[in-house]
Amino acid sequence: MPMHISAACKIACMKAMNCHEKEHQELAAATTSNGLDWLEDSISFLTADVDIGGWWSTPPAAQQDDIGSVVAQTLSPPAPRPTTSSPLAHASPSIASPAVSSPSEPSSKKRKSPAHRAASGGHSSSNQRRRSEQGRPGGGGKKGGGAANDRDMRWAEQLLNPCAAAVEAGNLSRVQHLFYVLGELNSFSGDANHRLAAHGLRALARRLPAAVGPAAAAAVRVPACECPTPAFACAEPRLFRASLIRFHEVSPWFALPNALANAAVAQAAARGGEPRPLHVVDLGVSHGVQWPTLLESLTRLPGGRAPPTVRLTVAGPTATPPAPFSASPPGYDFSPHLLRYAKSIDLQLAIGRAASLDSVHGFVTAGEALVVCLQFRLGHAAAEERAEILSKVRGLNPELVVLSELDAGGDGTAAGEFAARLELLWRFLESTSAAFKGRDAEERRLLEAEAGTSLSAEAAGEGRDAWRERMAAAGFEEAAFGDEAVETAKSLLRKYDGGWEMSAAGAGAVALRWKGQPVSFCSLWRPA
């Protein structure tokens, strides 16, 4: 009897693999053709350039740009643009998606369907592990609906959290037991639970020596759990870029906060009587992907209010090790492309790099609209560092500060922080499963490898309220997003998986949620 079962499974596996290959080809095709349709022709350079080599073939003139070094200027007047609505409003009709708050049944069914997937990771000692995609009765579940059931389905956390507790308690026998179990159930390419188990096990194995001492840690047998995919810092640059673009295309994880920020920045630029130079300080993780949309929207500001010049100052890494998603592989530089794009839309752009916020200070000139975008970086700095950075930002006296952060806070204990990070990573992995339609794409692996590093973070996460207090303490007061910004963000969200929702996060901030659970928030601040 079991023989029959295993035979059937083999067939299922093979089928799954066939499907998988086919899907992969489709995916590749989508990427190379017009997979970026959400950006439409406004950033056609990206699509035209998707022969990715194009990004790198033209060595930028000033590879070692530093503060204030103007890379290029495009001075020709803005060309007339077709009067379309904001690009953010371009919900691609080909990706029909139900209203924001209702879970997309088709997509959740899709996640269910690939019942077996062969682990193709080289780490897998047993060549054919069956990885059943979890059945998820009730789909995403509306806010809180079926939460208990959902929790039961998330089995990886039920192993990882006790394991983290055992690691912190120095209960080596328990750690060893759970390591064995996790060692059998982890896979960097299985369903979200298996992947969470893999990333979690790796993080715990790394944590163990520090928690119990090297000697004791050496006595614990650690199953193979090295992630076969390098994280951002060691990624292949072309894959890195393709992954960033793809991720923006299929997931609002970063795309939505970026879009909200851009809308707010454009609004800030349009304020005042006369067009002013705009200066954006980028302390974020977008690696340039965020800006074409902003530049495009600036050219469409009504009444000729487009800023005469735009300066983008990219602040260097603040944390070591770099915050998740903040690192980029050596050789990656988005400046030439962005400059070329700015030129194509007749916008005068200068890109500078600042080693730190202090150096930004010297770069600020009077009369410009200064906006500081703090996106998903500050949360990974230590608490004192956060305060310090914020006080420096305050010292710049910016017109607007955009703060986007993950909305996650633990209880302060090591195990509690780990649990909170694990929960967030679960949302990431589950949402990327949906975003990539269950495909084990190269891009997904890279993004998840990077996301997995968040488990080893030192700094404690903070929730929305803690951030609010922190900002107030630094001398900021909260501002609200304009209705238009929220509306465009909402329409943007519709093109993504139905598990995503957007909601007001109080005082005009906007929260992004996955299946009813908080992921991040995006907020606006002005000096008090």
Add this chain to the structure above:
Amino acid sequence: MEVIMDDVAGGELEISGCSSTTTSSCSSLDDGTGMMYHAWNGLSPVADWGAFCSDDGGQDLHGLIESMLCDDTLVDDRAAPASMFPDDGYCCGYYNASGPSSTTTTNPGTPVYDVDGQQQQGGDCPDPEKGLRLLHLLMAAAEALSGPHKSRELARVILVRLKEMVSHTAGASAAASNMERLAAHFTDALQALLDGSHPVGGGGRQVAAAASHHHHHGQHTGDVLTAFQMLQDMSPYMKFGHFTANQAILEAVAGDRRVHVVDYDIAEGVQWASLMQAMTSRPDGVPPPHLRITAVSRAGGGGSRAAQEAGRRLAAFAASIGQPFSFGQCRLDSDEKFRPATVRMVKGETLVANCVLHQAAATTTVRRPTGSVASFLTGMAALGAKVVTVVEEDQGEPEKDDEESGDAAAGGFVARFMEELHRYSAVWDSLEAGFPTQSRVRGLVERAILAPNIAGAVSRAYRAVGGDGEARSGWGEWMRGSGFRFRAVPLSCFNHSQADKSVWSKAKGEHTPASPSGRGGSAMCAAGTPAAHLAAADDSGDACGHGGPASQARLLLGLFNDGYTMEETSPNKIVLGWKSQRLLSASVWAPPPMSVPSSPPEGVFQPVAMAPASGGVGRMEFDYIDSFLVEPAYALV
């Protein structure tokens, strides 16, 4: 079928192997009790454990589990082990509390599995590391099925993985290691729990389903009987309970002319063939008492048919050896409760209750939901049974860890599950040690008998945690503790050396070879011959005799591998073990006598006078059991 019958022929060979063992134990008997002491020392758990550690621990599946359960050897550079496992009471606490194993597992020389992965296991398991992985997964699955954080999804995922890991064992191929086969059966048992085969109200559906499955599929019945017989030959697992119970019954009914045994689960009836054999072979020429067996069977289903079949075989066997015999059945109620009124009572009969639990589930004829056994025991007390024999899987000593609330339920099931794993690993080891080359036979025994037993044991462990199951410490403790207050009947002992010597010296000359076949019997008959002297010893107040159950069991063990142990954990209970692991216990009880066979009055306890001496089991040769079993097996094929 042909093949399986060949296996039966293989059994013949093993039996001749037994007889050589028997010869040596015969010589030890000739040497008198000194040798018996020697044997006892050799079998004492501690000494045995020491040998286990130093000699063959590395080849032992049981040792593998032991090492995993107490892998605190991993952390010997840390502080006291107790502080190392604050939330881990069920993992190590239990075994730490359970005696010999705790003292030895902290011994750095002990572990089978050492830290840097150098496996010392022998050729058994091609990938010894895999054994550990399987164990950890099994334990994790049990954890996921119980406790405050129970997660069916996690259990499901773990079981999927487990099945992948043991899938190639499906055909019981020789390639599968012991551990893999064992894990496969426990995986199936857990899967049954997960699938909800675990019954809500009535228990034992697993067991019954397996049993009825085998009973209702003709092609399997032969397999089961063959396997059953193989198990008889391969280990003392079955015989231990039968002989011990029979010996206690013989002692209790000595001198009575009519004996009525109500048997809770007659199974194939083997036990009674053995009892008749003993009754008819009394050397003093006393004619055997009339024996009436009433088999309890459940209402409807195949149990009744199977019991009838067993009765038919027993009647035929009784006729062949001249044992006056009659057979009847009584049905359990539809709720599986035993009603005393269903038993036909005959005046002048000595009533005996026999309750052999957890025997081969494949052959069992009753379902055993919660309350059924209790109703039988109390019912038989109400009927005025003179003696109650209980054979059950030994549940160990009552555990202190039951006191801890909160996680007690979680720890409860996991601990019991691991205990069963531990126990069956010992059974596995014992079978392999006894019959290293007969993997095919072992595979049959494992599939047909042990697998259903494992399913039943895991299901019981699961139910027991719910609080409605039998007491953790077993039915023996239940009988002692419940309102009924059964009285422990001390087993006659053998170690009053002076008395023994005198008895033996007198007995020697009167030894009469009683075995017609000459196979194995010549040694064992010595145990029965001093019966007449024992009667005399009884008169003089000597409470001990060589024919006592303990010595019978010990003699039985002599026929098998050295790894079997016997322990008298209390005066009325002996426990069969493999190395350090207790397998089965047999205990003897006397209900408080009832004036009226209705509700038992509490607090009226009159000691039942027991004749400690007995007629003895005249012969302990096993070929009659073989013939008893094989005959129908052939008939059914």
